[in-house]
Amino acid sequence: MRALLNKIFLRKLGIGKFTLSGVAFLVGFTLVLLSLQGYFKLTDVISPKKNPSNYIILNKEVGFTNTIFGARAQFTPDEILEFRKQTFLDDFGVFRSSQFQATAHLGGDLGFYTELFFESVPTQFIDNKPATFVWEKGDNFLPIIISQDFLNLYNFGYAMGKGTPQLSKATIQLVPLTVVIEGPGGRQAFKAKVVGFSERISSILVPEKFLTWANKTVAGVDQSQAASRVIVKLKSDQSAAFDDYIRKHSLKISDEKQKFNKILTTINVVMSVLVVIGTAFMIFALVIVMLNFSLMVAQAKDEVSLLLQLGYKTTHLVRHLLSYLIIFLASAVLLSLLAFILGNQMLVTFFADSGMDISTAIHGKVIGVAVAFVVLSFAVSFFAITRVVVSVNR
Amino acid sequence: MTIEFNNVTPAPLAGVISSTTDIWQCTCAFEAAKRYRVVAPSGKGKSTFIHYIYGLRFDFTGKVRLNGVESSHFHANEWAEIRQDKISIVYQDLRLFLQLTALQNIQVKSALYPGNFDDRIHAMAEALQVSHLLNNKAHTLSYGERQRIAIIRSLIQPFEWILLDEPFSHLDLENSKRAATLIDSAVRERNAGLIVTSLGQDNQFNYDKEYQL
Structure with a gap:
């Protein structure tokens, strides 16, 4: 029965169109995965989350008098002793x-x-x-x-x-x-x-x-015993008391990190653009898959209709058409993954040349997006197929 | 299975139904295992009538009942079961897959049932003198040849009723007789009922009753 149904549908569906939309899907899917992988990996390198914010570096405000009179903006031994005693601190160290x-x-x-x-x-x-x-x-x-x-x-x-x-x-x-x-x-x-x-x-x-x-x-x-900078480790729920203290003693949180990050903003912008493009591609690929299958099934409407008139069940035909979808998606996804793994190798090499050590390990979020995308493509096409077959039946 | 029409008016024929009809806007029943002829000139709704029984169209007022159940109450899967086991049909426009061979067209139907149908298909093709055409694509066959393939396809399955919509319209008298004999024996074998629509000339079966549309 399968062979007969294949004879009826495959000619109608057209291998060429299948291949074309498969290529579109493959390119879109691979690009999405690669740009996401690049984005996540680079974000990991540039803005690591390993710097828990409860470590804070402080210095005294450098003011006009420091410049004029050469008075050093630094903590006196007494100030250090007092600061060290504060209960909102877990640890205290001087530079x-x-x-x-x-x-x-x-x-x-x-x-x-x-x-x-x-x-x-x-x-x-x-x-x-x-x-x-x-x-x-x-x-x-x-x-x-x-x-x-x-x-x-x-x-x-x-x-x-x-x-x-x-x-x-x-x-x-x-x-x-x-x-x-x-x-x-x-x-x-x-x-x-x-x-x-x-x-x-x-x-x-x-x-x-x-x-x-x-x-x-x-x-x-x-x-x-004097020091220009101190580093403190804050107890987790004590930031209010800490803020109060630094305001009273006109201390300044070192924002060097933020200055450096400004330079990296450019890179972030570039990566964000990459993700936007990737997302656009993803949506396109999804639309292509959906339109493609709706169109194919719609073109086979007469065949579906005649089979139903001969006593074939809707569920049977949906299942048969779905098997094409599964084969199509499975092969497109497999090829995409292959392309992605190759691309990832190139990405890692490229980053290594640029002085960044990143692993080839595929980012968890990328796997998540890949799975979600495949499931979504499948669901969308499944509904397209079911809708056409059921509409023929009425 | 009994088929009943109760005050049925097809939407396309509303207002132009002739006074001589025994079916439209009347109450009539088709009893199991009986043979009926439905006669009418063109345009009086012969195919519409067949399609109403087979569940292809529901554009009517009134009630069509199969074994007491309103036809509009059956779900898609129930219709599939009815078409597989209860009612067989030869469409007036035949409805073959033109890109498949004659044999494949018959197999599309027989694939729904367990077992091997090769012998039966060949025996029937022999009886209707289309054996040599079985491996030809349907679109290369003449209308009369396609008509015989469609008849074989309809006789493959089990049924309680067979609906024949002008089944011999393109067959000469000899071929009509052969087809009628084949259909007759299949109907006997199953102790089934038969409804034939015709323009009026045919008298191939021993009808129990005749209706005018």
């Missing part, structure tokens, strides 16, 4: 900054040279802290953690504009550096490497032990 001259040289004779500064915070505040981030007196190797934002800023701001190569985390970690520190207490050189990237702290971090030692012996400054 120490380098009091000596520091320069970094690129290993070899490449001639890269830059002045820099260091800061340190208690280790429990550092996210993504690698095990190598330790320093003991006498060590010649200095591990450094830089801000993820610096890397993003370089890759998406500087390198894109200047045409210099973009750098991945892995590449940067391979670069050997020589750090020279200099002060009244003498001059010392260290081998150094970037060992990690912090998403929470926008600074150049070295181990606290190193900074205390270097400030004391090289800069000749005994570690003062």
Whole structure:
């Protein structure tokens, strides 16, 4: 019976039209999945959610008097002691900054040279802290953690504009550096490497032990209890008390992160456009599938009608036509997935070339959208088929 | 199965129904296993009458009842069952799939039932002298040849009634006789009823009753 029904319908439905709409579906579906995958992966890289907002970096407001009188905007030891005691805090740490001259040289004779500064915070505040981030007196190797934002800023701001190569985390970690520190207490050189990237702290971090030692012996400054910046961990439901406190003491939440993010806005806009285009494609693909099947079944109206007159049941014919739909969708979806996996590989390679480490793992939301889209296409076509067959019967 | 018409007026014929009709706007019954001839000139609603019984059209006032149940009350699936087991039909316009072969046209029907119908199909084709045409596409056949294929298709299935809408309109006398013999034996075999519409000339069956439309 199947063979006979195939003879009746397939000629009427037309393999050519089937193939054409299959290709449209394939292209649309693959593009949707790829743009979503790219969007989600890039969003993961650019704006990680690992930075829980209960970590907050604070500094004192820098005002006119600071500039005129050279008064430093910093926390006094008393202020620190008082702040530390507040009950809305889970943890409290101060930033120490380098009091000596520091320069970094690129290993070899490449001639890269830059002045820099260091800061340190208690280790429990550092996210993504690698095990190598330790320093003991006498060590010649200095591990450094830089801000993820610096890397993003370089890759998406500087390198894109200047045409210099973009750098991945892995590449940067391979670069050997020589750090020279200099002060009244003498001059010392260290081998150094970037060992990690912090998403929470926008600074150049070295181990606290190193900074205390270097400030004391090289800069000749005994570690003062004053600090320019502090980092606090807030208890989860205490933000009201905290807001109150910083207003009273005219403290300022460090918004460096937000500044960096402004540069990344451009990239976000580009990605959003990609998603809009992808969504448009998705809707088109859906409309194509729906129209295509309605049209095909409508063209086979006479055949459906005659079969019903011969005693065939509506359910039987719907099931038969549905089997075409299933074969059609299944093969289109399979081919799309194949194209998607290939495209994803290319995407990963492209991102890696642009200095971003992303995995080939398919994003969960992409799988969700894919499933939802297939189910929706199926449902829409199912209703189109049923509607035509039932309308013929009346 | 009894078929009853109760005060039926087809919408297209409202106002032009002749006074001589025994069916429209009358009460008439077709009793199981009896043979009826419905005679009328063209345009009096012969096909309409057949389609009302077969559940293809419902554009009438009044009641058509199959075994006491109003025809408009049957669901699509119940109609499918009626058409599979209770009522068979030869349409006036035959209604074959023109792109299929003659044999495939018959098989579209026989595929609805379990078992192998090859022998029966060939025997009937033999009887109607269309064996050599079975593997030809329906659109290559003459109208008379198609008419015989449609008759074979209608005789494949079980039925309590067979509706023949001017079944011999394109057959010569010899072929009409052969077809009538075949139909007659199938009806006997099933102890079924028969309704034939005609313009008036045919007298191929021993009718129990004749109605005017």
